[in-house]
Structures are given as structure tokens and as C-alpha cells.
Amino acid sequence: MILEPVLKTKAIAKPRPRRDAAAIEVSIVMPCLNEAETLPCCIEKAQRFLRDHDIAGEIIVADNGSTDASPAIAASMGALVAHAEIRGYGSALRCGIAAARGKFIVMGDADDSYDFSALMPFVAKLREGYDLVMGNRFKGGIKLGAMPPLHRYLGNPVLTGIGRLFFHSPSADFHCGLRAFRKSAILKMDLQTTGMEFASEMVVKAALFDMRIAEVPTTLSPDGRSRPPHLRSWRDGWRHLRFMLLYSPRWLFLYPSALLIFIGLVLGAWLFPGPRVVGGVAFDVHTLLYAALAVLVGFQGIAFAAFTRIFAVTEGLLPPESPRFNKLLRFVNLEVGLIVGVVLVIFGLTGSVYALSDWGARAFGPLNPAKTLRMVIPAVLSFALGCQIILSSFFFSVLRLGRRRQ
Numbered sequence: 196m197i198l199e200p201v202l203k204t205k206a207i208a209k210p211r212p213r214r215d216a217a218a219i220e221v222s223i224v225m226p227c228l229n230e231a232e233t234l235p236c237c238i239e240k241a242q243r244f245l246r247d248h249d250i251a252g253e254i255i256v257a258d259n260g261s262t263d264a265s266p267a268i269a270a271s272m273g274a275l276v277a278h279a280e281i282r283g284y285g286s287a288l289r290c291g292i293a294a295a296r297g298k299f300i301v302m303g304d305a306d307d308s309y310d311f312s313a314l315m316p317f318v319a320k321l322r323e324g325y326d327l328v329m330g331n332r333f334k335g336g337i338k339l340g341a342m343p344p345l346h347r348y349l350g351n352p353v354l355t356g357i358g359r360l361f362f363h364s365p366s367a368d369f370h371c372g373l374r375a376f377r378k379s380a381i382l383k384m385d386l387q388t389t390g391m392e393f394a395s396e397m398v399v400k401a402a403l404f405d406m407r408i409a410e411v412p413t414t415l416s417p418d419g420r421s422r423p424p425h426l427r428s429w430r431d432g433w434r435h436l437r438f439m440l441l442y443s444p445r446w447l448f449l450y451p452s453a454l455l456i457f458i459g460l461v462l463g464a465w466l467f468p469g470p471r472v473v474g475g476v477a478f479d480v481h482t483l484l485y486a487a488l489a490v491l492v493g494f495q496g497i498a499f500a501a502f503t504r505i506f507a508v509t510e511g512l513l514p515p516e517s518p519r520f521n522k523l524l525r526f527v528n529l530e531v532g533l534i535v536g537v538v539l540v541i542f543g544l545t546g547s548v549y550a551l552s553d554w555g556a557r558a559f560g561p562l563n564p565a566k567t568l569r570m571v572i573p574a575v576l577s578f579a580l581g582c583q584i585i586l587s588s589f590f591f592s593v594l595r596l597g598r599r600r601q
Contacts (some may be wrong), residue, residue, distance in 0.1 A: 221245070221252035222297030222378075225305040226287035231263040231308040233419040239271045240311035256305070257291030259283070265305075281572060285386070286322030290317025292381055301375040306418035308341065309373040314581070317375035326380035326406035329398065340417045343428070350432050357436065358395065361443040364402040364412060369444040372392055373413050380406055389570060391431045392438040403514050412558040423579050442513070444503040452496025459489030467569060475493055478569040487576040494580060498587045501527075505594045531587025536581045543578025561589065 209513060223241045227234060238254055256368040257277050258267035266276045279290035288302060299321045305311045309330070320328040337347065355369040372394070384400040401408055440447045463486040465471060470479040507513040550570040556561060 197393065198401060204337065206329040218251050219253055219297040220299060221250050221314075222255055222295035222300045223297060223311065223314070224255045224288065224291035224300055224302045225266050226255055226257045226259060226284060226291065226302070227264060227269070227305045227550075228259040228287070229261045229263045230305040230420070231261075231265045231268055232421060234265050234268055234305050235272065236307050237303075237305045237311050238269065238274055239240050241314075242311045242331055244314050247312075247316075250318065252297060253295070255294050257287040257289045257294070259287040281389050283389035283393075284388040285396075287388065288393055291387070292378070293400075298378060299375060301382065301580050303371075303373040304418075306420055308416050309418070310414060314375070317373075320393075320409045320411060321377060321596035323409075325405060325409040326374040326377050327397070327401045327408045329366045329368060330373040331366075331368040331410045331414050332371055332415040333368055334410070335412030335414045336597065337415045338417060340559045341415045345428055345483060350428065352393075354432065354435050354439075358398065359441055361439055361446050362399050362402040363400055365408050367397050368410070369398050371413060376401075379560075386436065390434060392434050394433045394443075395438050399439065403442075404522060442507075444500040444507070448496045448503065452493040452500065454493075455489045455496065456493030459493060462486040463490070463573075467573070468530050469569075480565055480572065483569070483572055487572050490576060491579055491583070494583060498591075499581070501591060502594060505591075509564065509594070527591075527593040529588050532584055534590065536583075536585035539581030539584065540576045541575045541581075543576070543581060546574025546577065550574060 223245075225234070225237055225241075230237075234256065238256070241254050245254075246528070254269075255277055256265070256274045257279060258266050258269075259279050266278075269276050275294060277290045277294040279286045291302070293299060296559040301317055303311060318326045319331075332342070333351075342351075351368065351370055355367060356371045358364055359366070360468055371384060374397070376397070380401070381397070381403065384397065385402065388396050388397050398408075401465055448533055463483060466478060466480075466483040466486065470477055471477070504513070550567060553567070553570070
């Protein structure tokens with residue numbers, strides 16, 4: 196099974212007799228790191244939920260190296276205790292998910308900030324056929340003191356907005372800690388992260404795999420702990436943002452690079468005939484040189500977008516390419532790249548020879564840079580771009596060989 200190589204699951208005490216795996220519908224997984232203060236309340240609420248709604252279920256406490264009595268408390272209350280050998284929020288959840296035997300899994304923090312007795316809306320949506328059900332704290336209510344203003348008005352809205360833009364996810368609260376999903380869906384996602392990014396990876400991959408996603412209002416209460424939370428605002432916020440950028444080659448590489456090429460080409464075409472003056476400011480060959488650099492850097496970004504996409508798909512980090520991308524791959528191949536690259540190299544060499552001959556006609560004496568560089572800069576750009584296309588085409592083909600082998 197996908198989750199097993201990085202974790203080990205074991206019970207530390209004999210729990211009460213459990214139902215057969217086939218009879219378990221809901222597994223409630225609670226990641227835990229020194230939650231002795233609030234864990235009993237969370238387990239009691241989860242047990243009451245299962246009992247009141249006559250749901251065949253189990254409670255799993257995914258311990259992440261607690262040094263307090265959390266594991267013993269969980270075992271004494273009849274919960275299964277699973278130990279994550281790798282530290283981290285995602286590692287604990289992966290451990291709990293691996294141990295879960297239910298068709299549906301509900302995950303929530305063990306700090307008493309979520310009400311485990313009010314899980315029926317999540318289960319109802321899963322029974323309707325949804326793959327992932329997200330809680331939405333902004334619709335359900337955030338009690339006084341439950342969420343710092345920095346998270347409520349900046350962190351969560353910004354990161355959620357970026358996630359919705361990048362991945363077209365319907366979720367309006369990317370970082371709600373209370374959510375439910377089908378175990379078959381979570382295994383299909385093949386989640387890899389071990390830290391706080393796990394929460395983002397789940398939502399991102401559900402969207403990328405076109406899974407059915409629903410939201411239900413969820414109330415967030417102040418946690419019941421006397422110690423500070425494990426979350427570190429700026430560090431963990433950056434980790435979520437970094438993850439979303441790395442999982443979106445289009446926004447990280449393609450779109451900025453395409454814009455850079457467009458600006459470079461427009462600016463270069465504008466300056467190629469001669470210097471321009473705007474508002475008393477003169478733009479000449481120095482600006483033309485930067486325009487050429489923009490085109491070259493932009494091409495590198497687009498090439499990296501293609502490399503990253505193919506590598507991520509080959510390694511199972513992203514779902515298979517769309518039909519549109521596959522159609523583009525059939526057109527963009529080694530032969531096409533070599534032809535385009537060679538043509539640009541020839542054009543660059545021709546321009547360089549022309550500039551050299553012009554210099555020779557002047558007995559290799561002093562030249563007017565404003566005139567000479569208008570020939571040299573396009574020639575150098577063409578030569579460099581041609582070489583980059585040829586080299587990138589070969590590397591592109593190597594990556595596609597690995598993809599075909601997969």
C-alpha cells in the first residue's frame with residue numbers, strides 16, 4: 196500500500212474488541228502531539244457521534260512522538276493508537292490513514308477546536324458520493340479567540356485565493372483542519388508530504404484528479420490547550436505557498452515566462468529601427484539588450500515548465516497530462532526542436548557575419564555602438580536561443596523516454 200513504506204502502525208494497549216474491517220464505515224483520525232489536556236474530550240465526542248448516529252466506526256489517534264500521557268489516555272478510552280515514525284503533521288495523518296479500516300475517514304485536530312460530535316454533515320456528503328468534504332470555518336463561524344487576526348484576514352484568505360486560482364478548487368477554506376474523504380480517494384492521490392503542507396496537498400490533488408469536492412459549514416472554537424499551538428504562522432504559511440507554487444508549473448514558470456517573452460519581443464521590435472524618446476527619456480541599444488535578455492530568460496522558464504510537468508507526471512506527483520497537453524507533445528518533438536534550433540543558429544551566425552563584414556568595411560576601426568549593436572544583439576539572441584532550443588529538445592526527449600517507460 197502506498198502509505199506503508201514511511202510509517203509503522205502499532206497499538207500500545209489492548210483496545211476494546213473492534214468490528215470486522217468490512218463492517219466499519221467511518222474511521223475518525225486525530226493527529227496528536229502532546230494533547231493530553233484535550234484528547235479525552237475529543238475522543239468522548241467522537242464516540243458519542245458514532246453511538247448517537249448508529250455508525251459502525253473506529254477512532255484512531257495518530258501519535259507523533261508525544262512525551263505526555265496522550266497515547267495511554269487514547270488506549271484506555273478504547274481508541275487505536277498508531278505511531279508515526281517520521282515527525283510532522285502530514286506524517287501523523289498518513290500513519291492514521293494507513294491504520295484506518297473504514298470506507299470513510301474523518302480527520303480533525305485533537306485540540307478540541309472542532310466538535311467531533313457534529314460530523315454528520317461530512318458523512319452525509321460522503322454517502323452522496325463526494326470524494327472529499329471540506330469544512331468551512333468562515334461559513335460555520337469562528338468564535339472569539341479561535342483564530343488569530345493574521346490568519347483570519349490575511350493568511351487563510353490569501354493562500355485559499357491562490358489555491359483556487361492555481362487549481363480551480365471549489366474549496367473556500369483550504370486550511371480547515373476538519374475534513375472527510377473516501378479512503379479509496381486518498382490512496383489514489385498518493386500524498387507525499389510529511390509536514391503542514393499535507394493539508395494543501397490533499398485539496399490540490401483532489402482538484403487535479405477531478406474528484407468530487409463538497410463543503411460544509413464548520414464552527415471553530417478556541418482550542419483547550421494551556422500551551423502555545425504547534426503552528427508557526429510565517430514559516431508554515433510559506434511552506435503552504437511554496438508547495439502550491441511547486442505543484443503549479445504553469446503559474447511558477449509558464450505564465451510569468453510567457454509574459455516576459457511578450458514584453459521582450461514588443462520592446463525589441465519597438466527599439467530595433469532606432470532610439471525612442473518618451474517623456475524626455477531616451478531608450479536605445481542598452482534597453483534593446485535587456486529586451487533580448489527577457490526573451491532568453493522567458494524561453495528558459497517555458498522550457499522548465501515543460502520539464503517540470505513531464506517529470507512530475509512520470510513520478511506520480513501530478514495526474515496524467517490533459518488531452519491538450521498530449522496533443523502539444525505530439526507536435527513538439529526532438530525533430531521539430533532541432534529544425535527550429537538550427538534555423539535560429541544559422542540566422543544568428545549570418546547576422547554575426549554581416550556585422551563582422553560591416554566592421555571590415557570600416558577597416559576594423561572604431562564603430563558606432565548604437566548602429567552596430569542593432570545588428571549584433573538580435574544575432575546573438577538568435578544564436579543563443581537556437582542553442583537553447585537544441586539542448587532543451589534533447590533533454591525533453593530524455594524525459595519523455597522515462598514517461599513512456601512508466
